[in-house]
């Protein structure tokens with residue numbers, strides 16, 4: 180969950196500046212401390228501290244290193260082992276200060292290795308698992324192995340997940356990168372400069388040519404060149420395919436917006452339009468697999484799980500088959516031996532790197548091998564998830580930097596909806612006219628969001644002003660909108676630090692309603708679908724107990740509007756064709772509400788406390 184950046188060049192570059200900008204672009208992965216090491220004149224120059232990158236830069240001038248330096252590694256941390264302090268910040272050096280290591284992931288057996296190294300006299304200066312690596316390499320080098328061999332030998336002893344970059348003071352012409360279960364990409368400017376990073380946007384301003392590292396691979400990065408080896412076989416380099424990344428750098432910059440979160444909400448119409456262009460054959464391929472399955476599971480974490488809940492509802496409607504939605508962290512424990520042959524698992528993940536999801540999928544694959552199919556929906560080409568999947572759709576949201584997922588949620592629900600309508604077409608359960616109307620509604624989602632965003636910011640700011648003093652909220656809904664309520668609530672929780680309960684409006688009577696007092700805010704998600712009449716009853720129940728009712732409704736809504744203290748109106752027709760896709764069109768209202776609530780409480784919506792965008796630890 181940390182961000183790694185490395186560069187080696189034969190050009191005249193301000194390496195400190197490039198490295199600093201590199202970790203700034205990865206700051207969404209962790210932001211409690213950072214550090215840079217620059218190789219210069221057979222020495223390793225290190226600057227590191229606890230705090231956010233900008234604060235540390237102010238103090239230490241992170242871009243100020245000798246201008247003719249050619250190699251730098253940089254790291255932004257999300258603390259796992261040891262609190263965020265200067266000593267625990269990466270890079271971590273060996274006893275002789277010749278080897279520097281930056282690491283994303285967790286070494287599960289670090290205590291055992293640390294004890295062994297301490298016995299041999301190694302002196303540790305941090306609480307981290309990472310520091311073990313530099314000492315272990317040092318140890319192997321002291322028994323006559325060269326740097327590359329020592330790295331391979333040391334890494335083979337490390338259990339857990341890692342993306343690691345390592346440099347050596349006596350090796351000015353290369354640095355080494357290894358990967359197991361934590362993402363690492365290598366960017367190449369042929370003949371000039373090579374980069375490694377935890378994510379593509381870090382080097383996107385310089386190159387779009389990149390290699391995606393596989394597990395148990397070791398890469399030797401030289402200026403403008405790279406060689407890959409299997410960790411187990413350093414004798415001959417492997418062939419690997421160079422990929423061309425289509426993302427534009429604008430997508431990874433704030434582009435005039437105050438925050439990535441706001442920018443990414445505004446990008447939703449474009450992200451949806453691009454995702455609607457996913458080739459029809461691709462959608463049909465996945466739809467066919469799901470349609471033909473005996474048992475269907477859908478699994479994910481966080482926002483992707485709520486997108487999955489919405490998708491499950493929409494697919495079930497047109498497939499008439501039960502789909503079991505299970506949070507990925509619970510997947511193995513809940514299913515155990517009951518996981519059935521001829522099943523399909525739909526795995527949904529923005530990053531494609533969420534460790535619990537990868538573990539769930541690997542477990543299922545190990546258990547049932549070819550008798551189970553993995554269908555995945557992710558936003559990142561070549562991510563770990565894609566490697567364990569039989570069928571993949573890559574959503575076209577573009578890079579999402581804000582820690583709170585926004586545009587990727589919309590594109591996930593859209594993709595699942597496209598699959599659902601494709602299944603409806605295969606099954607011929609709708610008249611041509613009906614199917615056409617559903618497609619029309621789905622293809623209108625970008626325009627609805629565009630119109631909504633264009634006209635509603637002030638209204639939402641007003642609602643936020645009125646809720647300023649509230650600390651606890653309910654987000655209530657029925658049917659498909661329970662997914663919207665949960666996701667909207669998660670956003671407010673994440674970025675505005677309010678306590679929320681996203682719940683079924685019907686079920687809330689069985690306990691949660693006892694919390695309601697005069698002025699308790701309740702956000703009702705109320706598209707005019709088959710649940711609307713009953714939801715009206717729920718709104719009245721909560722209003723009768725003094726609840727402050729804020730509703731999200733369609734433009735021509737009257738009944739719930741009249742019961743509400745404030746309404747946010749979504750510009751879409753009030754019919755079933757549109758209502759089923761309301762998880763896409765209603766969510767921007769709740770994302771914007773959360774964004775403005777964060778600003779109201781002086782919180783940075785892009786960097787919520789304690790969170791990292793990609794969760795690569797259990």
Ligand code: AGP
Nearest residue numbers: 481482483528529530533583584
């Ligand atoms: C979203 O706002 C969250 N930060 C988080 O819940 C996220 O959705 C979750 O960690 C899953 O990530 P993934 O989609 O990359 O797998």
